Amino acid sequence: MKKTYINGLGCISAQKTFDTVFLEEVEVLENSILLPLKTPVYKDFISPVAIRRMAKGVKNSIVASTLALKEAQLDTIDAIITGTGMGCIEDSEKFLKAILDNNEEFLTPTSFIQSTHNTVGGQIALGLQCKAYNVTFVNGSVSFESALLDAKMKIEEEEATSILIGGVDEISDYTTSLFKLAGYIKQELEGPYPVLNSTTKGVVYGEGATFFVLEDKKREQTYAEVLDVEILNQLDVEEVEDKIIAFLKSNTLQISDIDAVILGYNGDVEFDGFYKNISEKSFVKIPQVYYKHLSGEYNTASAFGLFVGANIIKTQNIPDVIKINAVEKSDYKTILLYNQYRGIDHSFTLISRC
Amino acid sequence: MNKGVAITGMGIISSIGNSVEDNFSSLLNNRVAISTIENISTVHIDIIKVGEIKKTNEQLIEELQLKADNNFSRTAMLGVIAAKQAVDNAGISSINEYKTGLISATSVGGMDMTERHYYDYFDNEELVKFIKCHDGGDVSQKIAEELGLKGMVTTISTACSSAANAIMLGARMIKSGKLDRVIVGGTDALAKFTINGFKTLMILSDGYNSPFDNDRKGLNLGEAAAYLVLESDEVVEKQNKTVLARVSGYGNANDAFHQTASSENGEGALLAMQKAFKVADLKPEQIDYINVHGTATPNNDLSEGRAIVRLFGEDNVPDFSSTKPFTGHTLAAAAAIEAVYSVLAIQNNVVFPNLNFKTPMNEFNLIPQTTLKYKNVQHVLSNSFGFGGNCSTLIFSKSE
Amino acid sequence: MEALKQELKSKIIEVLNLEDINIEDVNDDDPLFGDGLGLDSIDALELIVMLDKDYGIKLVDPKEGKDIFQSIETMGAYITANRTK
Numbered sequence: 001m002k003k004t005y006i007n008g009l010g011c012i013s014a015q016k017t018f019d020t021v022f023l024e025e026v027e028v029l030e031n032s033i034l035l036p037l038k039t040p041v042y043k044d045f046i047s048p049v050a051i052r053r054m055a056k057g058v059k060n061s062i063v064a065s066t067l068a069l070k071e072a073q074l075d076t077i078d079a080i081i082t083g084t085g086m087g088c089i090e091d092s093e094k095f096l097k098a099i100l101d102n103n104e105e106f107l108t109p110t111s112f113i114q115s116t117h118n119t120v121g122g123q124i125a126l127g128l129q130c131k132a133y134n135v136t137f138v139n140g141s142v143s144f145e146s147a148l149l150d151a152k153m154k155i156e157e158e159e160a161t162s163i164l165i166g167g168v169d170e171i172s173d174y175t176t177s178l179f180k181l182a183g184y185i186k187q188e189l190e191g192p193y194p195v196l197n198s199t200t201k202g203v204v205y206g207e208g209a210t211f212f213v214l215e216d217k218k219r220e221q222t223y224a225e226v227l228d229v230e231i232l233n234q235l236d237v238e239e240v241e242d243k244i245i246a247f248l249k250s251n252t253l254q255i256s257d258i259d260a261v262i263l264g265y266n267g268d269v270e271f272d273g274f275y276k277n278i279s280e281k282s283f284v285k286i287p288q289v290y291y292k293h294l295s296g297e298y299n300t301a302s303a304f305g306l307f308v309g310a311n312i313i314k315t316q317n318i319p320d321v322i323k324i325n326a327v328e329k330s331d332y333k334t335i336l337l338y339n340q341y342r343g344i345d346h347s348f349t350l351i352s353r354c
Numbered sequence: 355m356n357k358g359v360a361i362t363g364m365g366i367i368s369s370i371g372n373s374v375e376d377n378f379s380s381l382l383n384n385r386v387a388i389s390t391i392e393n394i395s396t397v398h399i400d401i402i403k404v405g406e407i408k409k410t411n412e413q414l415i416e417e418l419q420l421k422a423d424n425n426f427s428r429t430a431m432l433g434v435i436a437a438k439q440a441v442d443n444a445g446i447s448s449i450n451e452y453k454t455g456l457i458s459a460t461s462v463g464g465m466d467m468t469e470r471h472y473y474d475y476f477d478n479e480e481l482v483k484f485i486k487c488h489d490g491g492d493v494s495q496k497i498a499e500e501l502g503l504k505g506m507v508t509t510i511s512t513a514c515s516s517a518a519n520a521i522m523l524g525a526r527m528i529k530s531g532k533l534d535r536v537i538v539g540g541t542d543a544l545a546k547f548t549i550n551g552f553k554t555l556m557i558l559s560d561g562y563n564s565p566f567d568n569d570r571k572g573l574n575l576g577e578a579a580a581y582l583v584l585e586s587d588e589v590v591e592k593q594n595k596t597v598l599a600r601v602s603g604y605g606n607a608n609d610a611f612h613q614t615a616s617s618e619n620g621e622g623a624l625l626a627m628q629k630a631f632k633v634a635d636l637k638p639e640q641i642d643y644i645n646v647h648g649t650a651t652p653n654n655d656l657s658e659g660r661a662i663v664r665l666f667g668e669d670n671v672p673d674f675s676s677t678k679p680f681t682g683h684t685l686a687a688a689a690a691i692e693a694v695y696s697v698l699a700i701q702n703n704v705v706f707p708n709l710n711f712k713t714p715m716n717e718f719n720l721i722p723q724t725t726l727k728y729k730n731v732q733h734v735l736s737n738s739f740g741f742g743g744n745c746s747t748l749i750f751s752k753s754e
Numbered sequence: 755m756e757a758l759k760q761e762l763k764s765k766i767i768e769v770l771n772l773e774d775i776n777i778e779d780v781n782d783d784d785p786l787f788g789d790g791l792g793l794d795s796i797d798a799l800e801l802i803v804m805l806d807k808d809y810g811i812k813l814v815d816p817k818e819g820k821d822i823f824q825s826i827e828t829m830g831a832y833i834t835a836n837r838t839k
């Protein structure tokens with residue numbers, strides 16, 4: 001069966017994550033509950049005629065996918081698979097507000113078009129003139145992993161040799177205010193808002209666009225091999241460990257084979273128990289990594305997690321800023337990622353050096 | 355040909371019926387359900403007609419026996435109704451007995467609730483629970499919860515081709531052995547958001563949609579949900595299940611032409627159909643019926659027609675019809691309800707009529723089947739295309 | 755008419771987000787679509803809404819826009835002849 005390799009990546013996030021050494025220039029912004037992304041210079045990547053109607057998520061995705069393709073030295077690919085939890089929510093808000101405020105009159109199509117979830121994948125295809133397989137997944141925090149799973153299957157089916165996948169979500173004003181109201185985002189009290197050992201409910205919220213080129217061949221620029229990915233809609237805290245053991249077993253691995261585990265801690269005291277339970281038990285002796293203090297939580301933040309994992313394997317180094325514990329290994333060969341959001345949409349992703 | 359993946363159950367709720375039987379009866383008896391909108395207040399009430407399910411949210415809540423403090427969107431409720439039917443129809447009593455997944459499609463998700471309460475959340479604490487139901491994933495999670503399903507759940511949103519991609523992914527997961535059983539389909543409720551969105555694109559008809567007619571003026575929106583149960587041959591054999599039909603082919607391509615419009619030569623559609631034939635290992639002349647996308651917008655029918663002509667040859671196009679004059683265009687659910695209709699066509703050896711057709715299009719000589727026609731139906735091809743250039747084709751075949 | 759044409763130029767630049775273009779760059783006879791300003795069918799839909807909102811002109815068929823939106827000149831002439839506000 002064909003294997004799946006990460007051969008290029010592009011990451012637009014709240015941190016400086018391109019044109020830099022891996023996490024060398026990061027800032028930990030513990031006093032903020034919102035981590036907006038660092039806006040790239042769009043005009044370096046997109047023509048002015050094309051850019052004028054694009055939603056924020058579309059622009060960031062085009063930049064991230066351009067970077068990923070450049071690194072993989074590819075002009076075209078055999079599939080484009082996108083994950084987004086909320087889609088281009090800014091334009092959804094814009095169109096909905098226009099409907100409500102103008103009593104359904106004088107509406108224009110642009111924000112409606114930009115609000116459809118598949119507009120990111122569609123506009124990337126349009127830009128690349130790529131007529132290949134194109135799908136968009138919109139399932140909360142497994143949106144990106146669904147894309148990864150689909151891509152891996154495509155490669156195994158030998159229907160594709162190179163695939164662009166990505167995860168993208170946006171911060172928008174009104175939805176942020178709704179999420180604060182609902183308690184999903186932390187209340188603005190007096191900071192700081194640490195993501196580890198948090199004692200308050202709600203998350204530190206973010207946005208980003210992270211794209212990967214997957215190929216069926218190992219090449220010079222290869223970061224890692226994607227061994228497996230599994231999606232489970234619902235688990236209890238106590239079930240996670242058993243599910244991880246079963247997942248590893250199906251890959252003929254056990255916990256002691258794991259050289260680092262990347263956990264999706266997001267600072268929500270109500271749900272971080274899912275991670276804490278394995279942090280403090282079965283994975284105590286294994287290097288543990290977190291990243292949402294850098295990226296913020298959003299439905300496709302786990303794509304940033306994979307960006308971190310792929311780079312750890314490539315650089316064979318875990319920067320201090322993302323370490324949960326002091327355990328170190330001389331060799332980072334196999335890495336497990338675990339993510340969930342509010343107790344649902346769990347995912348396990350396994351990558352390895354090749 | 356390839357054997358394809360077994361379909362062992364199906365469920366549907368649409369404007370023309372609350373069950374598979376009701377939908378079939380409406381298709382046989384020309385019972386059209388394009389009507390004036392009742393459940394949404396809109397300034398466009400007098401100029402648009404829709405395929406609306408004439409049940410209020412309160413009635414749906416009662417039917418599903420949901421708690422008073424539930425936060426189900428209409429999209430989720432329709433989805434649960436259709437998915438439960440499909441699971442019952444497949445004779446599944448213990449949903450997690452085998453490795454079972456749910457791949458659902460939606461384009462609006464819980465927008466119907468968001469648009470209703472948007473400005474009221476801050477003033478009414480009781481509404482806050484609906485903030486959670488906005489996104490597409492919530493719809494699928496609610497369906498999974500109601501089915502008691504624990505396993506792989508995901509959601510696809512590729513505009514009007516969404517459910518075709520859900521069915522395609524489900525079939526691939528069965529073939530690869532990643533799942534033993536998967537519930538696939540889609541759900542979309544009518545919403546002010548989509549009504550106005552399509553209105554800005556000026557592709558809504560002010561009358562009744564007339565696919566492939568020279569004077570077609572656009573589409574009628576509709577709402578629906580439909581799901582199929584796909585099972586591996588091992589499970590089918592072990593449980594001695596009746597196979598309704600098989601998913602034998604599927605293809606997905608992107609038109610890469612325009613953000614909303616289809617290319618004039620139907621390139622994306624052609625590529626999707628070609629891929630589906632390759633997967634099914636069938637030849638175009640083996641298709642007995644095409645359930646076309648046929649939205650009745652000037653652009654879609656021209657593009658789709660050209661693609662069909664390119665693939666089949668203008669003189670060799672099999673019987674084809676769009677069922678959207680019955681149901682309206684149900685967006686992310688469209689490919690799922692049309693999958694149910696395709697299976698019904700195979701089971702009952704019948705081609706459903708393309709209503710409202712009068713005048714052939716100038717651009718080519720394609721005449722849809724306008725009356726009910728009984729004939730042996732072995733293979734059905736079903737097209738679904740969406741904004742963003744998304745083109746998908748499914749082929750359904752009789753199970754031997 | 756001259757004032758209307760200037761008004762149209764600035765409105766088109768604003769409504770269609772043509773950030774890099776100045777009023778002086780647009781000649782009255784320049785084609786708006788295709789080779790000229792490079793507008794497309796989505797822009798045409800935006801302009802149809804502008805006609806409705808600002809000048810009280812309702813188009814039912816997007817194809818009608820094709821002749822009207824050829825240039826600033828043709829737009830100005832059509833609006834002058836048909837405006838209701």
